[in-house]
Amino acid sequence: MTKPKVLISDALSPAAVQIFKDRGIDVDFQPALGKDKDKLAEIIGNYDGLAIRSATKATAKILANAKNLKVIGRAGIGVDNVEIPAATARGIIVMNTPFGNSITTAEHAITLMLALARQIPQADASTQAGKWEKNRFMGIEITGKTLGVIGCGNIGAIVADRALGLKMKVVAFDPFLSPERAKDIGVEKVDLDELLKRADFITLHTPLTDKTRNILDATAINKTKKGVRIINCARGGLVDEAALRAALDSGHVAGAAFDVFVEEPAKENVLFGHPNVICTPHLGASTTEAQENVALQVAEQMSDYLLTGAISNAINFPSITAEEAPKLKPFIELAEKLGSFAGQLTESNIAKVQITYEGAVAEMKVKALTAAALSGLLRPMLGDVNVVSAPVVAKERGMIVDEVLRAAESDYESVITVTVTTDDMKRSVSGTVYADGAPRLVNIKGIRVDAEFGKSMIYITNEDKPGFIGKFASLLGDAKVNIATFHLGRNQQGGDAIALVEVDGPVPQEILTKVAALPQVKQAKALAF
Ligand SMILES: NC(=O)C1=CN([C@@H]2O[C@H](COP(=O)(O)OP(=O)(O)OC[C@H]3O[C@@H](n4cnc5c(N)ncnc54)[C@H](O)[C@@H]3O)[C@@H](O)[C@H]2O)C=CC1
Numbered sequence: 395m396t397k398p399k400v401l402i403s404d405a406l407s408p409a410a411v412q413i414f415k416d417r418g419i420d421v422d423f424q425p426a427l428g429k430d431k432d433k434l435a436e437i438i439g440n441y442d443g444l445a446i447r448s449a450t451k452a453t454a455k456i457l458a459n460a461k462n463l464k465v466i467g468r469a470g471i472g473v474d475n476v477e478i479p480a481a482t483a484r485g486i487i488v489m490n491t492p493f494g495n496s497i498t499t500a501e502h503a504i505t506l507m508l509a510l511a512r513q514i515p516q517a518d519a520s521t522q523a524g525k526w527e528k529n530r531f532m533g534i535e536i537t538g539k540t541l542g543v544i545g546c547g548n549i550g551a552i553v554a555d556r557a558l559g560l561k562m563k564v565v566a567f568d569p570f571l572s573p574e575r576a577k578d579i580g581v582e583k584v585d586l587d588e589l590l591k592r593a594d595f596i597t598l599h600t601p602l603t604d605k606t607r608n609i610l611d612a613t614a615i616n617k618t619k620k621g622v623r624i625i626n627c628a629r630g631g632l633v634d635e636a637a638l639r640a641a642l643d644s645g646h647v648a649g650a651a652f653d654v655f656v657e658e659p660a661k662e663n664v665l666f667g668h669p670n671v672i673c674t675p676h677l678g679a680s681t682t683e684a685q686e687n688v689a690l691q692v693a694e695q696m697s698d699y700l701l702t703g704a705i706s707n708a709i710n711f712p713s714i715t716a717e718e719a720p721k722l723k724p725f726i727e728l729a730e731k732l733g734s735f736a737g738q739l740t741e742s743n744i745a746k747v748q749i750t751y752e753g754a755v756a757e758m759k760v761k762a763l764t765a766a767a768l769s770g771l772l773r774p775m776l777g778d779v780n781v782v783s784a785p786v787v788a789k790e791r792g793m794i795v796d797e798v799l800r801a802a803e804s805d806y807e808s809v810i811t812v813t814v815t816t817d818d819m820k821r822s823v824s825g826t827v828y829a830d831g832a833p834r835l836v837n838i839k840g841i842r843v844d845a846e847f848g849k850s851m852i853y854i855t856n857e858d859k860p861g862f863i864g865k866f867a868s869l870l871g872d873a874k875v876n877i878a879t880f881h882l883g884r885n886q887q888g889g890d891a892i893a894l895v896e897v898d899g900p901v902p903q904e905i906l907t908k909v910a911a912l913p914q915v916k917q918a919k920a921l922a923f
C-alpha cells in the first residue's frame with residue numbers, strides 16, 4: 395500500500411502533524427493555504443486527506459479537482475465550510491470532532507456574558523486611555539438573572555451548567571431536548587416566545603440551518619425583555635444583524651456580544667462601533683486545550699480511516715470501529731457485488747430494494763453494508779455512484795430501501811440477500827463470505843448455486859433440457875473464449891435453470907447474441923465484477 399498523503403490547509407495545532415507522521419502518513423502542513431482558493435484547487439488532487447478548521451472552504455469547485463481525496467477532517471464542530479453533498483457525491487467521508495472544543499466554546503459564551511454584564515472591554519479601553527470613568531460603567535449582577543439558551547446540545551448544556559453555577563436561572567428552547575434531559579441538566583424547557591419574554595441574557599448554540607437562520611429576527615427581538623443582552627457564539631446568521639443593531643440603537647437591547655458573523659472574516663459589520671457591542675473574531679474554540687484536542691482527534695480519526703477503514707464522527711457515513719472494520723470489509727465487498735449482480739441484470743426503474751441480513755452479519759453495521767449494496771446496484775445504471783453517495787442517490791430517486799435483519803435460516807453462518815423490485819419484475823440474489831474471506835453467490839432467483847464472483851462472467855437463464863451445455867461450450871470454444879469456472883443450478887428437474895460461467899477476458903457481444911439464440915436459453919448477459 396502506498397503511503398496516504400494528507401494536506402493540512404488551516405492553522406491546526408502542530409500536534410496533528412506529529413500524529414500523521416507517527417501513523418506513517420505523509421503530511422503537508424500549509425496553515426495559510428485555506429485562504430488561497432486557487433492554489434488549493436490546483437494541488438488538492440495530490441492528497442488522500444484534507445484536514446481543516448474554518449478558513450478552508452471545501453466547495454464543490456475545489457472538490458471537483460480532488461481526484462484522490464477520501465476524507466475531509468474538520469478539527470472542530472461546524473462543517474458549514476464543507477459542501478457536504480458535493481463531498482458525498484464524490485465518495486469523500488466528511489468527519490468532525492463533535493466534543494473537542496465544546497467546553498472552550500461554552501466558556502467563551504460565559505466570558506462574553508460576564509463581559510457584557512460589566513462592560514469589561516469598554517472599561518478597559520477607557521481606563522487605559524487614562525479616563526478613569528468610574529461612574530460611566532454601571533454593571534448588572536448575574537446572580538438570580540435568567541439565561542435563555544437557544545439550542546441546548548453539547549455546548550448549550552455546558553453553558554447552562556456553568557450559568558447554574560453562577561446562580562442564574564436557565565430556560566432553554568430546543569425542540570429536540572427531551573423533558574428528562576432538561577430535568578437532568580437543571581434547565582426549564584420552554585418555547586421560544588416564553589424564552590424571549592423571560593430571559594435577561596440570551597445565548598445561541600444551534601447550528602445554522604434553514605430553521606435557525608434569523609431565529610432572532612426583528613419580530614423575535616421585539617418580543618424580548620427590554621434591557622436583554624444577546625450572545626452569539628455559534629454561527630453568524632442566527633441573529634438578524636441589522637435588526638439587532640436597530641434594537642441596540644433604540645435601547646431595547648442593552649448589549650450584544652458576538653463571536654460569529656454573517657460574513658467572515660468580518661472586516662466590516664453593522665454591529666461594529668456600537669458602544670454596547672463586544673466582538674471577538676470567531677475565537678470560541680481558540681484555546682490551547684481545545685485546539686490540541688481537536689487536532690489530535692481529527693488526525694487520529696483521519697489516520698484510522700485512511701489506514702484501516704475505521705470511521706468515526708462522519709457526517710455522511712455510519713461509524714465503523716477499528717475492530718469492526720476488518721470484519722466488515724469482506725461483507726462490504728459481498729454486499730457491493732450482490733448489488734452489482736442485481737444492478738447489471740436490471741433494465742427498468744427500481745421501485746424497491748430489500749436487503750436481508752441473516753445470521754451473524756445481522757449483528758454488524760448493516761447501514762454500511764446497505765450503502766455498499768446500493769452503490770453496487772446503482773453503479774451499472776448511473777455510473778458515478780459510490781458507497782458514500784449511494785443512499786442519498788437512492789433516496790433522491792424515490793427508491794424504497796428496506797433492511798430486514800433475522801437469525802440464520804440456512805446452512806450458512808451469514809447470508810445477505812438483495813431483492814430488487816422493478817416496475818415489471820422481482821429478482822433476488824444471495825451470497826455469503828467463506829472462511830477465506832472470499833464472497834460467494836449462494837442463491838440466484840431461489841436456485842442454489844455456489845460460485846465466486848469472477849472478473850468477467852456470463853449469466854444464463856435457460857430451460858433445464860439436454861443439449862444446452864454442449865452447444866454453449868462449442869460457441870465459446872470456437873470464439874477462443876476460455877471458460878475458467880462453470881456453475882449450474884436448477885429449481886427442479888426440467889424446470890428453470892441457470893448457468894454462471896467465468897471466462898478469461900471480456901465476452902464479445904456477437905457470442906452473447908449467439909448464446910441468447912440457443913433454443914433452451916431465455917436470457918444471456920455478460921457481467922463484470
Ligand atoms: N464559535 C466557535 O468557535 C464555535 C462554534 N460552534 C458552533 O456551536 C454550535 C453548537 O454546537 P454543539 O452544541 O456542539 O452542537 P449540538 O449539535 O450538540 O447542539 C445543537 C443543538 O441545537 C438544537 N437545535 C437544532 N435546531 C434547532 C432549532 N431550530 N431551534 C432550537 N434548537 C435547535 C439541537 O437540537 C441541538 O441540541 C454549532 O453551530 C457549532 O458550529 C462550535 C464550536 C466552536
Ligand SMILES: O=C(O)CCC(=O)C(=O)O
Binds near residue numbers: 469473676677
Ligand atoms: O476552528 C475554529 O476556530 C472554529 C470552531 C468552530 O466554529 C466549530 O468548531 O464549529
